[in-house]
Amino acid sequence: MEHIRTTKVEQVKLLDRFSTSNKSLTGTLYLTATHLLFIDSHQKETWILHHHIASVEKLALTTSGCPLVIQCKNFRTVHFIVPRERDCHDIYNSLLQLSKQAKYEDLYAFSYNPKQNDSERLQGWQLIDLAEEYKRMGVPNSHWQLSDANRDYKICETYPRELYVPRIASKPIIVGSSKFRSKGRFPVLSYYHQDKEAAICRCSQPLSGFSARCLEDEHLLQAISKANPVNRYMYVMDTRPKLNAMANRAAGKGYENEDNYSNIRFQFVGIENIHVMRSSLQKLLEVNGTKGLSVNDFYSGLESSGWLRHIKAVMDAAIFLAKAITVENASVLVHCSDGWDRTSQVCSLGSLLLDSYYRTIKGFMVLIEKDWISFGHKFSERCGQLDGDPKEVSPVFTQFLECVWHLTE
Amino acid sequence: MEFAELIKTPRVDNVVLHRPFYPAVEGTLCLTGHHLILSSRQDNTEELWLLHSNIDAIDKRFVGSLGTIIIKCKDFRIIQLDIPGMEECLNIASSIEALSTLDSITLMYPFFYRPMFEVIEDGWHSFLPEQEFELFSSATSEWRLSYVNKEFAVCPSYPPIVTVPKSIDDETLRKVATFRHGGRFPILSYYHKKNGMVIMRSGQPLTGTNGRRCKEDEKLINATLRAGKRGYIIDTRSLNVAQQARAKGGGFEQEAHYPQWRRIHKSIERYHILQESLIKLVEACNDQTHNMDRWLSKLEASNWLTHIKEILTTACLAAQCIDREGASILIHGTEGTDSTLQVTSLAQIILEPRSRTIRGFEALIEREWLQAGHPFQQRCAQSAYCNTKQKWEAPVFLLFLDCVWQILRQFPCSFEFNENFLIMLFEHAYASQFGTFLGNNESERCKLKLQQKTMSLWSWVNQPSELSKFTNPLFEANNLVIWPSVAPQSLPLWEGIFLRWNRSSKYLDEAYEEMVNIIEYNKELQAKVNILRRQLAELETEDGMQESP
Secondary structure (H helix, E strand, O other): OOOOOOOEEEEEEEEOOOOOOOOOEEEEEEEOOOEEEEEEOOOOEEEEEHHHEEEEEEOOOEOOEEEEEEEEOOOOEEEEEEOOHHHHHHHHHHHHHHOOEOOHHHOHHHHOOOOOOHHHHHHHHHOOOHHHHHHHHOOOOOOEEEEOOOOOOOOOOOOOOOEEEEOOOOHHHHHHHHHOEHHHOOOEEEEEEOOOOEEEEEEOOEOOOOOOOOHHHHHHHHHHHHOOOOOOOEEEEEOOOHHHHHHHHHOOOOOOOOOOOOOEEEEEOOOOOHHHHHHHHHHHHHHHHOOOOOHHHHHHHHHHHOHHHHHHHHHHHHHHHHHHHHOOOOOEEEEOOOOOOHHHHHHHHHHHHHOHHHHOHHHHHHHHHHHHHHOOOOHHHHOOOEOOOHHHOOOHHHHHHHHHHHHHO | OOHHHOOOOOEEEEEEEEOOOOOOEEEEEEEOOOEEEEEEOOOOOEEEEEEHHHEEEEEEEEEOOEEEEEEEEOOOOEEEEEEEOHHHHHHHHHHHHHHOOOOOHHHOHHHOOOOOOOOOOOHHHOOOHHHHHHHHHOOOOOEEEEOOOOOOOOOOOOOOOEEEEOOOOHHHHHHHHOOEHHHOOOEEEEEEOOOOEEEEEOOOEOOOOOOOOOHHHHHHHHOOOOOOOOEEEEEOOOHHHHHHHHHHOOOOOOOOOOOOEEEEEOOOOOOHHHHHHHHHHHHHHOOOOOOHHHHHHHHHHHOHHHHHHHHHHHHHHHHHHHHOOOOOEEEEOOOOOOHHHHHHHHHHHHHOHHHHOHHHHHHHHHHHHHHOOOOHHHHOOOOOOOOOOOOOOOOHHHHHHHHHHHHHHHOOOOOOEOHHHHHHHHHHHHOOOOOOOOOOOHHHHHHOOHHHHOOOHHHHHOOHHHHHHHEOOOOOOOOOOOOOOOOHHHOOOOHHHHOOOOOOOHHHHHHHHHHHHHHHHHHHHHHHHHHHHHHHHHHHHHHHHHHOO
16 A cells, blocks of 8 residues: 555546446545545446556646556556546656566455455366366376376476376376476476377476487387377477477477378478567557548558467467378377467467367366366466566467457357 | 259269358258258258359369368358369359359248248238328328329339328429439438437439529429428539539539438438448458458558448438427438438438337338338349359448447447347348348339248348347337437447357357346246335335324
């Protein structure tokens, strides 16, 4: 509460874009520790969570007061007019502080208290049981087993504790492969298709540079393809543009050499990186936010943002994945650079196409819990929850949700 | 004239038909005077029953002795026929070409069609001007029906009966007709019951370079204004174009002569620009490379959605003048047969709930398009695939239907009809077994004796069994004036028409069926609840009566 200089300002106007009478609503603005609240003269409440605020801007003083424009991370834009400049300045500074948290403990989730008792709270956290999910998929079975190698997060900090690997892959193979993969994220099971006995596996890029090899990593991939009794070959999908993947080789990383890995078919499915996506969204929001656009300007703005092109790239990759499994009966290993952005998108979207369970409400929750949360998608950094590196912010999860939305249409 | 003369080969076996969403099927191809029919070899069912008049263009290709004919239809469908034998293929192709480019209207199918259903309502008499007049004449005594154009002598493209201000006599009308393009003197298009304001429409005034004026014309439109009130003239041409029209004898209403009227120019494109736009759009939709950037830039380059925005914006402006400003308006372009009608009919959709009911919409099309003299025969002679030189073709009516769909999409509960109704109207405007869209105006339709010799589309559509396909399950009647958004973000491409043959609508259709079932079931349950409530109420009063001493 120490950031808040003014807790209440009266006679504030809220400009309403959708109001048919084009009038603004006058009311009172409140600042709490967690929210901004505006109550208008009709008692209608507008709540904005401080953590949803992306930017605050003070515009030039006008005759009606001091304009304050708040852009939110959920694409909402709110335009207030505060009668006194000093009040506006105070609110502006308070919001600047309140919208950027340095510690997790300051986030709203830690102070939100819906009057649950401890056992109710615990139940909530146990609602999604990934062990049950793997069982539903049909593992462990004769080809796949649960590995305890990462039980204490010793092999890979960003992977979950429960990992499923081919039964014939011994611990030394797993450990060896993890040393050959960026951030230790070695190939593990994401989804097992019972009917086809084919698997979706995920990992990060190999630390192959130009010529390095790792026998354990090669054995692990072999084990994955052997775990598929129907098909002798498996696909390795690198979800980066070829150029980017090649550039990584100079830094000692890169992609799998088909010569070294028997029975793999290597495939680039170029999806751009988090920086491209961040600026794409920025451009899209600019186009959408511009008033009085002509149709031509709208479409050329849309095209130059590239947003839909990226959405299509993610969807195309997921379709390729689903076809590999259903039509060719082949297992697929998916990776990008670190295996927690594009990999998460493609694996989860592909699974959604393949398995109707994930299209139920509970199943969708399970899917997100598995492929996004447990496999270490950096929600905190990607969604800018804390005041961190702006270059780590990127709408990766948003894109996934948009792809799912397109499917519902 | 015998159709048989044009049919070189009436029948070929072992023809393979390729069409969207179905696997290829082999069968026997038959050519009749009006149709192309393919019966499947398997079970003799008719796989294809295509009107020659629906054919826009055909391409021929040969690989060895196997000929392929690609038929591009006016409804944007593309069909392929593989015909064994070069001679048969060439014969079929030239027969189709001859049969799909017949000159005389009386040779077209509506003159030969015998309905297979029992005709309960004669659609030719469903929407007569006198009946339409009845609907608002109780609210006002300022208007009358004029029969001055009974013989189509005063205005060849107007209907025989028109609505004009009561204070204006037929002689005045005759004089005004000489001052307006095509004799199209200003007449009533719509009367807004809420405030008595009206929409009038006409052709351009023939002021020419001399600044000619016509006192009768001024008297006529001034008669629609209340004392001391002003009106708006919406000219669907830019000021430049309107000024240039003077060199050809046309022009616009000058302020000096029409001091009570304010003129607004809202440019709407016309003729070949619209036709080119359609051609580019359909070409973009058929592009199989599936590249996102290319799709967006082709979509933009077609300008189709720009036209939609222009038309809707002008219609909103017209509606605003009537409903918000409380002022009467006069709308015209050059001839008053294209953009004028788009604006007047869309304004009524916005303003009047009746136009959003099925019968009201049919009446709207009858009044503002058919009787108003939109030259359907000319405009719909060719569609997006035509490769011959075009003269008068333009997708004006399709643009109107697209605009209606845009409003329907933004207000899904305000229309009694659904998207399929609009698609059906589009199809029948270009090729039909019914006579409704034949001819260019009422005069031609009379001369052709369409009422006696052909069946009306409305007779078929208004049968309950057919109507159920076109009824919107979400419809809730309301009295609102509905204002659509015209921002580019709000105007998506009409997939139901333009992507109909490019992607299967199977799952969307299933979802729609499911929605219809849910709504039906909900209605049944609601009815049950009402019955039970009544029973409960009755039981309670019975108990009450028993308890009282």
